[in-house]
Amino acid sequence: MRLRILLIPLLQVVVGDTLPEVSEYFGGTVTLPSGVNPSWTLTKIEWSIFSNNTYIASYRNNVSKVNRIPQYKGRLSMNISSGDLTIHNLTQNDAREYTVELSTEEEKVLNKIKLTVKKRLQKPNIHTQVWVPGTSTKGGCWVEAHCSSPDKDVDFSWKTKPVSVTTLRNPDGTPALLLVFLNTTQNYAEITCISSCKTENSLSAVNITCEDDKIPPAPQPQLQHRSRQSVFFVTGVSVGIVATIIITILFGENIKKAWETLKGNLCTP
16 A cells, blocks of 8 residues: 655745835726736735725636625726736725735735825916006006915916016915006906916916906995984084074073063062
8 A cells, every 4th residue: 555645835925015105196097006926827816905804806716806895896907917906986985005915826925005095186266356556547457366276285376378468476475466467458368377286286267358347436435324423413513502602692681681571470479
């Protein structure tokens, strides 16, 4: 009887390193590299999230599954040769650490990769105000433009067409403010506000013109209701005092005699 010795190859487990971080914009598509050795022939691929190894995509026994949990349903695709995982229509919830376990007939490796999801800059808003120097519009008008952004920590810059238009940039030290002068021969311009953060830019453009009939008149000072009442009261008192003085001077003696007579009649029994 011959003794048969079965040699069972041991599976070599290799603990991989954390792969370089990957980032992509919200709504975009990103591919997470598995870090596999190009010479490997993969027999198993398992992508997971969280510490409890919640599998989101897998390849086992020649069967690929990429709709394992609702959060990623319809948004994953996997390359069974390289082990790379592609996520489509990125959301903010996709930003996390991912773990991939790769296996061959002889080896097994575990790699981790972190995904960050960036938010694109929103378009800036431009608000304009037309105002006229002095009381005449014959020479043209100034247009004051303010730029604002829903995003924080952004820088502002301006572009103007045509470039020959007179502009005053940052007159008060604020990059978000621009003054443009439109004269009678060049009564039109296009201004563009550009908001920037690191290497990303977003812009908005508006057309401006100097239209006299649309320039609001300067506000006129008006007395408040209480002030008008005070004026009427003071005027009335002053008129009354003057009238009393005049009557006293002209008819003072007659009024005194009449009062003495009336008082005597009232005291007679």
